[in-house]
Amino acid sequence: MIKMKELMEQTGESKSTLLYYVKEGLLPQPQKPKPNVHLYDEKSVKTVKFIKYLQEHLSYSISQIKEVFASNNFNFDDSFEMIISSLKVLSQNRDKEIEQILKKAKEFGLDDKLIQEYKNTAKKLAKLEFEAGRELLKTHPDSHEEVYKLLFDVILTLKPYILNQETIKEHRERFDG
Numbered sequence: 001m002i003k004m005k006e007l008m009e010q011t012g013e014s015k016s017t018l019l020y021y022v023k024e025g026l027l028p029q030p031q032k033p034k035p036n037v038h039l040y041d042e043k044s045v046k047t048v049k050f051i052k053y054l055q056e057h058l059s060y061s062i063s064q065i066k067e068v069f070a071s072n073n074f075n076f077d078d079s080f081e082m083i084i085s086s087l088k089v090l091s092q093n094r095d096k097e098i099e100q101i102l103k104k105a106k107e108f109g110l111d112d113k114l115i116q117e118y119k120n121t122a123k124k125l126a127k128l129e130f131e132a133g134r135e136l137l138k139t140h141p142d143s144h145e146e147v148y149k150l151l152f153d154v155i156l157t158l159k160p161y162i163l164n165q166e167t168i169k170e171h172r173e174r175f176d177g
Helices: 004-011 015-023 043-058 062-070 081-092 095-108 112-139 144-176
Strands: 031-034 037-040
Touching: 004 015, 004 037, 004 043, 015 043, 043 062, 043 144, 112 144
Parallel strands: none
Antiparallel strands: 031 037
C-alpha cells in the first residue's frame, strides 16, 4: 500500500486529480486507517499512468476512459496480454465509425483491393510488432512498464504518424509532379 503523497509523486498527478479519479470510479476507494491518511494499492500507479496515456496520446475524455474500463477488466501486471487487451478495447470503441466508413466506401465503389491491402499490411506489421515487443520484454526484464509504454507509443502514435507522412509525401509528389 502507498500513501497519497507517494501516488502523487509516482504519477505526477495532483491530489485533486487523484480524488477525482476515485470519485469517477477509475481508481478504487483508498483505505483510510486514520483521518487524512489515504492508502492506495500499488497497481493504482499503473492505473493512473494508463489513464494519463489515454488522455494525452488518444485524447480520451474521462467518460470514454470509464467506458473502456467498464468494458474490460485490465490486469496491470507484467503480462504482454495487457497490451493486447488494451488495443482490443480501444479499437472496439471505433467499430461503428469504421462500419460507416466501409459502407460509404462500398456505396462509392472504392476498390476492395485497397482495403484488402490494408489488412495484409496490418498482418505483417502486427507480426513484426509482436516479435519486437517480445524481444524487448526479454532483453529488458526489469523495465516492463517502460517497455509497455514504448510499445503503446510505437503502435498507437508512431505507426499512424509514419503511415500518414508517407501518404502525404506520395500525394504531394504526384500532385507536384
